[in-house]
Amino acid sequence: MARLSQVSPDLSDDYMTLQLLAAGLARIQLTQQGALWSTPSPVSDAVGLPAAWNAGVTRLWWRALERGQSELIGHLDVFHWCRLPLGEWPLPLQITASDADLLLVEGGRPSAFADQAARLVLAKDPEAELVENRCYELLITSAERNASREEEVQQNYVYLRGFLITNPLASDLQLHELMRRFRAKDSNGQPWVKQWFLQAYQPRPSAGAVRMKVCGGCGNPLTRNRLPCGTPGCDGQPAMRTLETMSEYYVQRRAVRRFFHDPGLSEQRILDAVMPVLGNRLHAWWGMDVVDAAIDFDGTGRMGAGEWWAADVKDHASAALLGRSFRWDPRADARRRFLVLAQHRFERPGYVADLLREMEGRVRGVEVVSEEAFIESVCARAREHG
Secondary structure, three states: OHHHHHHOOOOOOHHHHHHHHHHHHHHHHHHOOOOOOOOOOOOOOOOOOOHHHHHHHHHHHHHHHHOOOOOOOOHHHHHHHOOOOHHHOOOOOOOOHHHOOOOOEEOOEEOHHHHHHHHOOOOOOHHHOOHHHHHHHHHHHHHHHOOOOHHHHHHHHHHHHHHHHHOOEEEHHHHHHHHHHOOOEOOOOOEHHHHHHHHHEEEEEOOOOEEEEEEOOOOOEOHHHOOOOOOOOOOOOEEEEEEOOOOEEEEEOHHHHHHHHHHHHHHHHHHHHHHHHHHHHEEEOHHHHOOOEEEEOOOOOOOOOOOEEEEEEEOOOOHHHHHHHOOOOOOOOOOEEEEEEOHHHHOOOOHHHHHHHHHOOOOOOEEEEEHHHHHHHHHHHHHHHO
16 A cells, blocks of 8 residues: 555545546446446447546556556456445455445446445546536526525525425426426526426326336335335335326436435435424525525524524435545534434444544534434424424
8 A cells, every 4th residue: 555655645545446437337327328237348448438437447457466466457357346345346445344335336237326436536527427417507597597586596496406306207297387387498488497307307208197116115116116126225115106197207317316316315304304393494405405404493594693503414325435525515604513314324334433434533513413313303402492
């Protein structure tokens, strides 16, 4: 490791290597069709592969050479490793114990861990330009163009953000309802909200009502008609859902499901649990997602005046990568600041310890709690306030 650090300070950082590989997988998935890694890959050299992938493989070459390995690792080898748990890679990685069972490729597609790792690549490059980014931009635009004052922008944002969480499937009737509610159009006469919707959802033809098998827990459609549904922490049972349509229904795009719907489930659980106690003192996705929940116990209406609590809710596969990337937005100047972990992450052995180790000395004044503990604390404090 010391010799690697002489070549480049971060070559010994295996998490950076994994992030680069994940960014490469994301780009390959965007430019190819089907499940690329469910069968042996035809790739034999670096020609045509994304720069991020090549950089990740090159870092593995250095690591192999430092271990005295006589033969260079091939791209086919690394594609195969991506289907193995990180703790079983032939080239041992310096990762936390709680990440040892994670995979980069699962079911022929980049895993949730790979998607999250790709987002954290610091370099601005094409591999980071996922559907998520455009969906978020159009969500903000739709909220702003359909408002005349700041309060309305926030209300629009909350409504549209909530729509993604409650509707992994949607119908053309729902799209028309959105267009009636959010009427602002661009210079070509196209409703902004329709552009956002079509960026977030893929159309499927239908004739009248559509019956689909979905997960009764998260609402996501079941692929191959069997469990598990693939949503982290979900143990719902199969259920049938009927969608009333005119000629189309819509399914959330993969990136939207991974970065808005699935993690949003824990956010929504928290909001639903504390809303009856707090009423208008709860501000969902305050500041258009500066934090996921802001609570104004004294009803001052202004962050920093009176007693405010704020929570950033996270559902990340890797505690180490979350700890490295987490920053508290200084605009959320609350008295108590919480990093709230989805319950299934908090209960994973070693997850919290690994997270706190990565945050130590870098993030101050933020309490790490489970969603259940946060709900209990908020409700108790609200009762004290009356």
